[in-house]
Amino acid sequence: MNAWLDFARGPAFVFAFGFMLLGLARHVVVTVWEMVRTVRRAGDKTVPYRSAAIATLKWLFPFGKLHRQPLFSITSILFHVAIIIVPIFLAGHVVLWARGLGWSWPALSNQIADILTIAAVVTAAVLLVLRVVSRATRALSRVQDFVLPPIIAVPFATGFLVMHPNLNPFAFETTLFVHIMSANLIFILMPITKLSHAVLLPSTQLVGELGWRWPMDSGAKVAAALHKEEEPV
Numbered sequence: 001m002n003a004w005l006d007f008a009r010g011p012a013f014v015f016a017f018g019f020m021l022l023g024l025a026r027h028v029v030v031t032v033w034e035m036v037r038t039v040r041r042a043g044d045k046t047v048p049y050r051s052a053a054i055a056t057l058k059w060l061f062p063f064g065k066l067h068r069q070p071l072f073s074i075t076s077i078l079f080h081v082a083i084i085i086v087p088i089f090l091a092g093h094v095v096l097w098a099r100g101l102g103w104s105w106p107a108l109s110n111q112i113a114d115i116l117t118i119a120a121v122v123t124a125a126v127l128l129v130l131r132v133v134s135r136a137t138r139a140l141s142r143v144q145d146f147v148l149p150p151i152i153a154v155p156f157a158t159g160f161l162v163m164h165p166n167l168n169p170f171a172f173e174t175t176l177f178v179h180i181m182s183a184n185l186i187f188i189l190m191p192i193t194k195l196s197h198a199v200l201l202p203s204t205q206l207v208g209e210l211g212w213r214w215p216m217d218s219g220a221k222v223a224a225a226l227h228k229e230e231e232p233v
Contacts, residue, residue, distance in 0.1 A: 001173040008180040016184035023191020024199050031200060072137070075126045082120035083152055084198075086113060087183075092163070110163070117160045124153035144193050151189070154182040 087093060091107035098104035108116070128149045131137050158179035161168040168175055189195055 001171075001177065004177055005173060005180070008177055008184065012181065012184050016187035020187040020190045024196060027191060027196050027200055072127070072130050072134075075123045075130070078119050079123035079127055079149075082116040082123065083156070086116045086120060086156065086159075089113075090159075114160065114163070117156050120156040121153045121160070124149040124156075148189070148193065148195065151182070152186060155179050155186065158182065 085108070089106070089108045090113050091110065094104050094107040128146060131141050131145060158175050161170070161175050162172070162179055165172055186195070190198065
């Protein structure tokens with residue numbers, strides 16, 4: 001098992017983390033490039049950057065929309081907060097990054113980390129159930145919307161068991177291996193699934209605004225494509 005752990009922490013981690021970084025960087029570069037091209041070609045170049053920034057903040061902190069499907073909204077917010085904060089600020093992870101990078105940052109207390117870890121697992125299960133039982137939500141969901149929550153819950157559940165061996169019914173090495181490999185899987189999935197919104201969400205509103213800034217000759221091109229050049233608008 002030690003050889004498998006070395007593989008998970010070594011080559012598998014390096015590949016998965018590198019794949020994530022390169023994939024997310026590609027998303028960012030392509031998005032920025034297309035935004036620049038859109039602005040250059042836009043007929044109306046008065047882009048409302050301020051309103052786009054405000055709309056983005058409302059999406060990042062959607063407290064004003066809690067009255068719509070309050071259970072789903074609150075659960076989703078808790079889920080996102082937990083899965084972002086715990087991997088970055090867990091004391092054990094901070095120590096590992098300090099060893100590899102030579103610098104660190106403040107870590108969560110073990111008690112808070114435990115609460116957020118349990119919250120991540122519970123909210124992942126609740127979100128999955130809500131998607132299954134709600135006809136409206138189910139109609140808008142894709143396969144990955146059902147698959148990702150349990151996949152994300154695995155490294156949190158196994159991480160909790162690793163940190164609390166007295167509660168762990170499985171072998172410590174096996175649990176640690178599953179924890180590391182499930183985290184590696186999430187790294188790989190981030191650039192190729194909706195998880196990529198972790199880096200793309202701040203630009204979503206601005207991309208939407210720019211998308212409606214049609215080039216000056218777009219109307220004539222649409223009319224030509226529809227063979228309606230001679231008809232009045």
